[in-house]
Amino acid sequence: MSTTASTPASTSASPPPTPAPATVLLAGSTSALGASLLAGLRSRSSSRPVTVLALARGEQPNLAADGAADGAADGGAAARNFPNFTVKPLTWDGVTPPPLESVPELSNLTHVINLCGDSIAEGALGPIRPWEQPGKLESVVSSRTESTRGLLSWLERNAGGLSAAKIHHINAGGVGIYGDDHTLASSPPPEATSEAHPAPGKRESGFLAEVSREWEAAATTSNPGKIQVSVLRIAPVLLAAPGVFSAPGVLKSLLPAFFFGAGGRVGSGTQMFPFVGERDFQAAVLDHVMQAGEGGVYNIVSPSRISNEQFSRSLAKALGRPCLLPMPAFVVRQLFGQMGEEVLLGGVTATPKRLLDEGYDFLDADVDSAMKHAVGGVKLMG
Ligand SMILES: NC(=O)c1ccc[n+]([C@@H]2O[C@H](COP(=O)([O-])OP(=O)(O)OC[C@H]3O[C@@H](n4cnc5c(N)ncnc54)[C@H](OP(=O)(O)O)[C@@H]3O)[C@@H](O)[C@H]2O)c1
Numbered sequence: 001m002s003t004t005a006s007t008p009a010s011t012s013a014s015p016p017p018t019p020a021p022a023t024v025l026l027a028g029s030t031s032a033l034g035a036s037l038l039a040g041l042r043s044r045s046s047s048r049p050v051t052v053l054a055l056a057r058g059e060q061p062n063l064a065a066d067g068a069a070d071g072a073a074d075g076g077a078a079a080r081n082f083p084n085f086t087v088k089p090l091t092w093d094g095v096t097p098p099p100l101e102s103v104p105e106l107s108n109l110t111h112v113i114n115l116c117g118d119s120i121a122e123g124a125l126g127p128i129r130p131w132e133q134p135g136k137l138e139s140v141v142s143s144r145t146e147s148t149r150g151l152l153s154w155l156e157r158n159a160g161g162l163s164a165a166k167i168h169h170i171n172a173g174g175v176g177i178y179g180d181d182h183t184l185a186s187s188p189p190p191e192a193t194s195e196a197h198p199a200p201g202k203r204e205s206g207f208l209a210e211v212s213r214e215w216e217a218a219a220t221t222s223n224p225g226k227i228q229v230s231v232l233r234i235a236p237v238l239l240a241a242p243g244v245f246s247a248p249g250v251l252k253s254l255l256p257a258f259f260f261g262a263g264g265r266v267g268s269g270t271q272m273f274p275f276v277g278e279r280d281f282q283a284a285v286l287d288h289v290m291q292a293g294e295g296g297v298y299n300i301v302s303p304s305r306i307s308n309e310q311f312s313r314s315l316a317k318a319l320g321r322p323c324l325l326p327m328p329a330f331v332v333r334q335l336f337g338q339m340g341e342e343v344l345l346g347g348v349t350a351t352p353k354r355l356l357d358e359g360y361d362f363l364d365a366d367v368d369s370a371m372k373h374a375v376g377g378v379k380l381m382g
Contacts, residue, residue, distance in 0.1 A: 026055065046084060055090050055097060116172075152229075216297075231297045245381075264327065267327070275306070299354065
């Protein structure tokens with residue numbers, strides 16, 4: 001059967017239907033990853049009108065500064081360039097979303113994305129080791145579990161009144177759930193961990209694995225008929241760094257040393273270093289997971305399996321610097337304590353099995369390519 005129209009297009013063609021507007025509730029919109037997803041959502045808004053309800057515990061000057069929010073101070077350049085994209089900054093307490101009934105776009109809610117979580121490595125070079133600061137470990141856990149439970153119970157109370165047949169809740173998680181016992185040097189080499197790990201009932205040791213388990217346990221719903229939950233086990237994301245001292249995410253503490261030629265591997269450098277490029281983080285989340293029908297766990301990690309030494313060499317190479325000065329393990333332990341042991345000296349091996357099985361094609365699978373995107377445009381004072 002032919003599908004070709006028989007009447008001339010000039011007289012009978014009707015304009016393509018306008019796609020239904022979508023509303024995304026983004027909790028943790030002030031996070032480094034939140035800024036990246038906002039940019040990704042904005043650049044994709046030409047094909048579908050999008051409103052982001054951006055939840056944070058305080059003001060969000062970043063949104064006004066880049067022109068993303070309503071009433072931005074830049075004279076509305078972003079609004080003119082992306083007329084289909086709107087951000088509404090909203091404050092909350094980190095647990096329960098504010099009354100949103102007065103927000104007209106709420107009825108179009110299709111997705112909730114939760115990126116909340118007190119930084120695991122923040123305060124790394126303070127006088128007190130990061131995880132020894134009073135209340136730090138409790139805050140790392142509760143900022144993740146309470147925000148997750150709060151959002152899901154809010155959604156369970158309100159989902160019935162929303163027009164979408166199913167709301168997709170996407171929760172951040174980490175590859176730290178796989179624990180640390182793998183190095184490239186071990187023989188035989190470790191098997192890369194897929195989403196099928198850890199096996200049910202198996203408890204990887206370490207604080208990161210423990211937090212990750214509690215976090216994922218919180219990301220469950222009593223109403224799977226109306227709410228679909230996806231968990232992202234995210235590897236360190238190589239976010240684009242505007243300046244040497246303003247790099248977001250994992251490169252924040254590394255970039256100054258490497259830029260001035262004082263970087264090198266950490267410890268033996270044989271520990272595995274999972275990573276994902278920013279373009280793949282955005283595309284995997286926004287173009288794949290958000291559109292996927294089934295929910296569940298996704299490893300958001302590059303398929304390249306590299307060591308800390310390979311990662312360090314790639315960063316130095318992208319900056320045109322040598323990679324000469326290793327940080328010995330005893331210095332890491334002295335300065336950072338248990339955080340250094342797990343985050344810097346520990347290694348995780350993870351593979352994006354599900355993304356690959358479902359046909360996702362990585363843009364920057366190779367670390368050099370992801371690194372070039374992250375630091376290729378870095379400026380001394382950017
Ligand atoms: N960056 C990475 O490469 C990476 C890798 C794997 C997993 N992740 C996970 O992805 C999420 C975002 O990471 P990020 O590095 O972009 O984070 P980030 O820049 O450190 O930002 C942390 C976010 O968490 C919120 N937050 C902090 N304490 C909170 C609390 N007690 N209650 C509610 N919200 C709280 C902050 O919002 P306020 O404005 O309200 O303070 C902020 O938006 C985190 O959960 C992190 O563990 C990140």
